[in-house]
Amino acid sequence: MIRIETLPNGLRIATDTMSRLETAAIGLWVNVGARHETAEQNGIAHFLEHMAFKGTARRSALQIASEIEDVGGYLNAYTSNESTAYYARVLRADVPLALDVIADITLNPAFEAREIEIERGVILQEIGQMLDTPDDVIFERLQETAYPDQPMGRSILGTSDRVSAFGAADLRAFVGSHYQPGQMILAAAGAVDHDAIVAQARALFGGLAARTPSVFAPARFATGEFRAIEDLEQVHLALAFAAEGWHSPDLHVANTYAAIMGGGMSSRLFQKLREEHGMCYTVDAQSSAHEDCGLITIYAGTGADQVGDLCRLTMDELKRAADDLTEPEVARARAQRRAGLLMGLEGPWARTQHMARMLALFGRVPDMAEMVADIDAVTLERVRGYAGRLAGRAEMAMAVYGPADDAPEAGALRARLAA
């Protein structure tokens, strides 16, 4: 059962008590991420997330780690374009401890100079790890290409240059601007007690002063191409099409379209590229939404001598979808999305994330019936129309990485698509 409460300072609390469970998930979403950074600040939201674990007035880094791990739980965090989450998985009895630690690390990071230096090294290694992983590099480059010269296109990790420059004053300034109760959502699911969590949250966060909400600039999608010739086994190819944000009436249509094109083994791109032509192992299409924008992305890894055919076959599949998508395919996508929702929300961690996201975007948490109704409202006609507009506009960004000499130019592919 979902219950929601808003503190006088604007911090929102959502709980979903799952009576059958003995464990819980609890997290604080601070709706501030890479999109809130200036170019100078690129990477600071993520740096801040790291520094939360490096000590507070009351706890050393080791204490932060061990207090939760001593009781068998775990504590983690992530930074995305629009939010930063600090969360824990614990047994029922340890929910108050988890909330206390999460509040402490979020509100009271110490930013000691020595710890900042050490963590800088850790983040530089994190960037190195990303750069050594073509599957990660390709999406970083795709994002930069689709959203050039703006926060939405910059790496969440930041660049080595910027990461090397941040100090305590920069971190404090970013916290001062953005870490405020109106941007915060506390969500908990599983073996949790709503009233106890609200009471504790009031004590921990109630003293924060409400301030002007943080904002970010709208994203501006651009067509374009990134190409890096590298000595790799595969050509890694990623395409992005301007698509729907969370508030778009077509979001569910876009999601259905992505599922049909590359959502599973029976999807069109999987069938064409892998099952018929054997030219890739991984191929998929996804619809990802942010507040005001979204992308449909397609990824495949293929051979140097196959990338040309793969690109052309992909354009042809996208093009013909406008004319020949079928009712059974739409019905299958609906069934997949409905079942995915049901399976996805069986666990407490997924429910916690879901509540936090819905509250941030819509100010409320829709129930399962409403979400299923949204999925079922997507008709064949709407998906075909969507496919036609996507192909006709051909607003595509492309990134290729690897032995990619034979990859067609993005412009040629866009022309083929819109022809």
Add this chain to the structure above:
Amino acid sequence: MIRIETLPNGLRIATDTMSRLETAAIGLWVNVGARHETAEQNGIAHFLEHMAFKGTARRSALQIASEIEDVGGYLNAYTSNESTAYYARVLRADVPLALDVIADITLNPAFEAREIEIERGVILQEIGQMLDTPDDVIFERLQETAYPDQPMGRSILGTSDRVSAFGAADLRAFVGSHYQPGQMILAAAGAVDHDAIVAQARALFGGLAARTPSVFAPARFATGEFRAIEDLEQVHLALAFAAEGWHSPDLHVANTYAAIMGGGMSSRLFQKLREEHGMCYTVDAQSSAHEDCGLITIYAGTGADQVGDLCRLTMDELKRAADDLTEPEVARARAQRRAGLLMGLEGPWARTQHMARMLALFGRVPDMAEMVADIDAVTLERVRGYAGRLAGRAEMAMAVYGPADDAPEAGALRARLAA
């Protein structure tokens, strides 16, 4: 509630009905994997797993994919050293369909020549994807180094050479030798009906003739070193120590030791290498068990100029653990392992895997109380003793990949450890 049944031909069935759920997981584990391959056959268990999806007498590849996806479910498979699993996640009403498809693809693959050629291309791309991912390459090389010239050391994917050579006759021969009911375990959890599954399994698998069980040779661990100097951002370092198999009385001690050394943020290696020295982003230690053998593996990614210090600090941590591990650390590892068990077994898929593994190894599925008792039986004295023997024997294999010129030699590190 777990119920187990054995068909007259030896196929075992385990179900765990979770009355609160609307979805189910169901899978067939054929306890045959890369360890059952000869050198010539390397990669064939995995190739076979792929071919299961490429058509049967009754279903085309598209039908296999779409029958399950039409009802919102998904179907997948994996191959490991000792087993191959074919599994689905579906809604309650679709469990019989899922079982029918799983049985069909496992028992009746068509092995059409054209489909074999196509899938060969897919697997070669899968190998390419692995080779482009240093985090994967390093563990492949570590495994080869720790288990040289034997099935346990060979890649589950096989080599491009071998994969290029397999034909229908090879696949049929491997199935003929190993795909038999005594090697099979059907497991289902969630919204499932035990009696209905047993009745359907009897109809689908009851006709298979019992045969001599498949066996594999015991693994032989070796110390050694793999080093490849590559132009990467990070030096990827992996260490393996001869450790415990599933039947070892010390398995839980090894698991506890690995948790203390590198299982979480409060672990010794995380604290020393990342929190104190900032020389890596990822560092962890794991205990992995097979039937007759196991490894404790340590992984870290670090900078070219830091790998020497990282190696030496790691050896020193392993060495001093014999003398100074503490009761609170053992208590924390126990708590982590207990809670991990509880959280891990909340979902139907994890329960299905757990039952299949326990039945294969022990012929029965221990209950939660028994598993917790095993965890709690691990004492500080036993973990210290284990740490002392691990360091004293210094039976270590090592793999380094990246700008690794400054990585010490494995022999020097072993000497430092055993000194």
